[in-house]
Amino acid sequence: MRSSKGSAVAVALAAGIGVAAVPAQADARSATDGPVTITATGHHNGQVRIDVTESGENYLLIDPTRPGTRCATPNGRTVSIPKDRPPGPGSETFTACVDIMYGAQRQWDMLRDWLGRSGPPGNGRNAPAVYDPSGRGPIWGGYVMFGRMPTGGAPATTLDLVGHQFGHLVYQSTPGGTGSGNESGGLFEGASDIFGVLTDHYADHPQNRPNYLIGDSPSLMGDRPLRYMYNPSLLGDPNCYSSAIPSTEVHAAAGPLNHWFYLLAEGANPGGGKPSSPVCGGDPAALTGIGIRQAGRIFMGALQRKTAQWSYAKTRVASVAAAIDLFGPGSAECAITKAAWRAVSVQEQPGEASCAGSTPSPAPAGP
Numbered sequence: 001m002r003s004s005k006g007s008a009v010a011v012a013l014a015a016g017i018g019v020a021a022v023p024a025q026a027d028a029r030s031a032t033d034g035p036v037t038i039t040a041t042g043h044h045n046g047q048v049r050i051d052v053t054e055s056g057e058n059y060l061l062i063d064p065t066r067p068g069t070r071c072a073t074p075n076g077r078t079v080s081i082p083k084d085r086p087p088g089p090g091s092e093t094f095t096a097c098v099d100i101m102y103g104a105q106r107q108w109d110m111l112r113d114w115l116g117r118s119g120p121p122g123n124g125r126n127a128p129a130v131y132d133p134s135g136r137g138p139i140w141g142g143y144v145m146f147g148r149m150p151t152g153g154a155p156a157t158t159l160d161l162v163g164h165q166f167g168h169l170v171y172q173s174t175p176g177g178t179g180s181g182n183e184s185g186g187l188f189e190g191a192s193d194i195f196g197v198l199t200d201h202y203a204d205h206p207q208n209r210p211n212y213l214i215g216d217s218p219s220l221m222g223d224r225p226l227r228y229m230y231n232p233s234l235l236g237d238p239n240c241y242s243s244a245i246p247s248t249e250v251h252a253a254a255g256p257l258n259h260w261f262y263l264l265a266e267g268a269n270p271g272g273g274k275p276s277s278p279v280c281g282g283d284p285a286a287l288t289g290i291g292i293r294q295a296g297r298i299f300m301g302a303l304q305r306k307t308a309q310w311s312y313a314k315t316r317v318a319s320v321a322a323a324i325d326l327f328g329p330g331s332a333e334c335a336i337t338k339a340a341w342r343a344v345s346v347q348e349q350p351g352e353a354s355c356a357g358s359t360p361s362p363a364p365a366g367p
């Protein structure tokens with residue numbers, strides 16, 4: 001997240017994904033508790049269906065089927081909704097946690113159905129979310145932190161931002177960790193934006209149509225989002241890779257990765273109401289996307305190949321390897337992966353696989 005141009009909002013995602021330090025009482029359930037799906041109203045998405053745990057006169061915001069997924073206060077207590085008092089305006093922690101549960105559940109299902117991954121950490125056990133309006137966060141570790149936007153004070157719990165925050169957990173949990181410095185920090189933030197829009201598109205909420213804007217809710221930033229993936233420069237972030245990236249603020253340094261992902265998924269001129277996306281240096285002259293789901297598979301495959309101290313160059317090489325693994329060396333997906341990198345000024349790297357692989361020969365004709 002970012003509060004305003006150039007100033008980073010700390011993402012208090014604690015190192016590691018263990019949940020051992022969570023207060024033990026927080027997850028306590030009795031034998032009579034059961035899974036139930038309720039309709040609830042969050043802060044940003046309007047009415048949503050969320051899976052919760054019924055317990056006496058309350059609905060505990062504990063996901064009954066996606067292990068570890070719950071929404072807690074900073075003291076570790078799971079937020080519960082009284083059955084006779086549905087959350088509405090004024091009950092900020094309730095409505096923010098409804099947004100968080102909705103986003104975490106849609107993301108879990110997206111990871112399973114589109115990317116073949118078992119929860120953000122990949123081990124079938126999610127980290128708990130904490131909503132803390134003060135922004136300080138709890139003293140225990142292993143949580144995914146949510147708070148208010150510094151500007152305006154609305155909960156930073158739009159669907160894409162929930163996908164973004166849990167997306168950090170995906171990145172942390174793939175090989176190589178998070179690295180240090182602003183270039184790898186930019187890739188860390190851009191990866192989370194990618195998981196945010198993947199979640200947005202998977203959910204396809206009728207009142208919140210999927211797009212490639214991050215943090216686009218009127219109550220967050222007014223008429224502008226936090227980031228434009230198809231054209232980061234609309235907010236002054238770089239569209240194209242350059243030697244300045246290692247000294248660029250991390251959310252801005254995500255610009256070329258976000259831009260690459262849009263070009264890979266949608267192309268430069270997708271039409272159909274989707275925005276056009278500029279191509280750095282005018283090369284390639286035309287670029288057709290492969291769809292967000294396939295783009296997501298390639299990006300996930302790249303993350304599986306991540307090594308310590310990740311860079312744009314390494315991400316390019318890894319994504320080409322992933323595209324070949326998924327679609328074959330002679331595939332259009334391989335060529336478009338490379339073309340989209342060229343379109344954000346990340347050029348071919350030494351040791352990068354070729355897309356000019358052999359194509360299967362047609363089956364013999366005849367009887």
Ligand SMILES: [Zn+2]
Pocket residue numbers: 001011164165168189192
């Ligand atoms: Zn972030």
